[in-house]
Amino acid sequence: MNILILGSGGREHTFAYKIAQSDLCDQLFVAPGNAGTAAIATNVSVAVTDFAEIKALVRKENIEMLVVGPEDPLVQGISDYFQEDAELKDIVVIGPSKRGALLEGSKERAKEFMAIHHIPTAAYQSFTEESLVAGKAFIETLAPPYVLKADGLAAGKGVLILQDLEEAKTELENMLTNKKFGAASEKVVIEEFLDGIELSVFVLTDGKNYVTLPTAKDYKRIGEGDTGLNTGGMGAISPVPFADAAFMSKIEEQIIKPTVDGLAKENIDYKGFIFIGLIKVGNDPKVIEYNVRMGDPETEAVLPRVKNDLVSLFQHVGNQTLDQVKLEIDKRSATTVMTVSGGYPEAYEKGKEITGIESIEDSIVFHAGTKFEGDKVVTNGGRVIAITSLDDNFKKALQKSYQNIKKLHFDTMCYRKDIGFDLAP
Incomplete structure (x- = not known):
């Protein structure tokens, strides 16, 4: 089948990386994409919220599956747009309806949802x-x-x-x-402020059934020791070492099941990802926030650990048959370290040439803010390239990521050297 991914960041490059490996994918398109997706898919210069142009692209290229990366098109109702159009309604859309997307689109709505369905939060x-x-x-x-x-x-x-x-x-x-x-x-x-350690849990649901993807922990602040301004994410580790079986059982019973059941009780059409931002307070999980898509850079650490064919998983979502799926997870740890432009998350310059990508070994390169200028790859965003590595434990994996980052070069390049600093080995 022909598949279209919406988005241009590291999350979308990771989706493309996994989907391109599937025998079920004939042609893969990314709109608008980046220099990384260009190597494994066809980039198309269409904005993620230009629904009319997206429809034209879908019709022209006979797209049968749409994977929505970022939150904006979901909150603006792209899933409903497809469902309500006779020419588009049979296309599998991975992403919730506009009502479902309010869980991220409105913090107040998310809090009200948690109160109604007795989900622990601040x-x-x-x-x-x-x-x-x-x-x-x-x-x-x-x-x-x-x-x-x-x-x-x-x-x-x-x-x-x-x-x-x-x-x-x-x-x-x-x-x-x-x-x-x-x-x-x-x-x-x-x-109220909750004092504890944070983690992210990712759920893929077809509206009735669900599978729980590997846990991850991301690092939002620009400075080492979690100091400075918030960013879109400076790195991630999967799995989270402190999320043992007993704690995960609490998360499933107290949070995941009531969330999926709550969506069904409210007759909300929800086929896609639920990102649950959690905090461990004592030995109990509480929800900080919901997102209605995969996180970035957590996706770059989580999806490489999923051994299943991603397109097949998405087909089960479309058919509401996720209960037939058994997830296969790589037992190794994955670590992602993000390189960013100097000045980010405030003012920064674009267009800096990136060198050394071809020198990276035994790690996966995920492009975030990049594009081609002629035959050169240049910076095109605040977060530029993520380096993901897998190994027996996160310390070894981090060592690989950091060794490979040293081979990368662009003017003003920055990255955090302390990802995982707060986790026991």
Whole structure:
């Protein structure tokens, strides 16, 4: 079959890497893609939210399966667009309906969903500009640190964790009144701070059945020791060493099953990934957030460990037969380290030539923000290239990733040298 992936980052290159290995895939297209996807698929210059152009591409290339990478087209309703179009409705779309995507599109909706279905999470309240005074009063009832979340999509950067009460009140005003995160912060969720260690759990569901993919832990902050500004992700490790069988059983019973069952009870059409951002508080899991797609760079660490044919898995999603699937997981650890442009996550330059990619051995190169300029690969984003390695444990895998990163070069290249620093060996 012919397959189209929407997106241009490391997550989409990883999807392409896995899908290109499948005998079920005849032709693979990525819109818009990057220099990495160009090597294994056909890149097409179509924006991920231009539904009319996506339809034209699907019709022209006889696409039978659409894999949606980023959140924006999902929140804007691409799955519904296909379902409601007589020419598109038979195409398998990996990604939830617009109602399902609200779990990521609105922090408030996610919190309400968790309350309705008794899924453990932090206590919270939400506020708008009109209730700014009440929001400041609510902050005063909490103990520091204070957690402020923009309700809408803010590219993974709309969460502030602040120690100082007055700073928290000022930032709330910046978000609501001065639109610090644009329309995303027209409403702000304030919640209690949960103290623990974080992990990510990924679920693939057909709306009735589900499979749980390997766990991962990502590292969001730009600076070593988890300091500095939030980014889209500086690295990831899979599996998470502290997520033993007993803890995973709690996650399944208290969080995964109630989430999938809750979607079904609310008659929400959901065929795709659920990313559950969790925190281990004591020995109990609590949900920090939902995403309605795979994470990045966690995808680059998780999918290389899945031995199953990814296209076959997606066919089972389309047919609602995931209960017939047994996941086969590589027992080795995978580590991903992201190289980024100098200045990221604030201002940075593009167009820097990247060299050394062909020298990398025994690791997988996933392109994130790259493109071709003539026959040269150049930087085209803040996060540029991820290096993923597998080995018996994450320390050995990390050693491989770091050894290979030293072979990569582009002007202003940065990366964190302490991925996994907070995990016991």
